[in-house]
Amino acid sequence: MGSTEKLNDKSTQDAFNKKVVSASLHLHAYVKHRLYIGQKLNIIPKNMYTSSGIIDESIAKFYENGYNIENDTHDIKLKLFKIVDDDLYHLFKNEAFHKKTMSTDTILKEELDNLEEHYTIDDDLDYIMNEELNDISYQQDNHKKQEFLYDDDNSSILKAFDAQDLSPNNSQKALGSLYHWLPLNVSNIVDLFAFGKLSFEDISKIKNIETKRLILIFDEIKEKFKDHID
Secondary structure: OOHHHHHOOHHHHHHHHHHHHHHHHHHHHHHHHHHHHHHHOOOOOOOOOOHHHHHHHHHHHHHHOOOOOOOOHHHHHHHHHHHHHHHHHHHHHHOHHHOOOHHHHHHHHHHHHOOOOOOOOOOOOOOOOOOHHHOHHHOOOOOOOOOOOOOOOHHHHHHHOOOOOOOHHHHHHHHHHHHHHOOHHHHHHHHHHHOOOOOHHHHHHHHOOOHHHHHHHHHHHHHHHHHHHO
């Protein structure tokens, strides 16, 4: 049966649709957490966007962009993650005016509008670290900073950082400040790994960054995380 015939074959299409639904289930934890981060950083308004709404739009775009009906669930999952990742990027960029202070607004604009200049992505779409994790611009005023609150999902991040043996007090404190000092587009890598449950090879395909580069970045993040615990 040729490709055109397969597209017209209802049973084949139904089977493919089921694979799309199955693949989309992997996106919810990641999208939910990115929206949570956006809300806590005052980038997006509370309760305006939902993970199901974002994911439904990504599925619609997936079909609109054309697809190979022979793709397996894993291939479909990566394509959906790539669409969602791009949609969240533009959502955060468009909603940046919700930032409440000049200093944090400047940070966001630098991250989202000038990615090639200072950190996270250079001209070759290669993530760069240099000194950004030590940059004072990410060490926001502790008196004004609202800590993030986590529930049982703590384990996702702690496992990602090999820090499951932390005391509850230390883990809550470290996790509470993590997304304040971590550059927004670098924290995206953390969430793809910790909440999206993607391998570095998969993240490499989504972000168009070499796998070895991603591993170096993640190792650097883990070291900085330990510094904040200490």
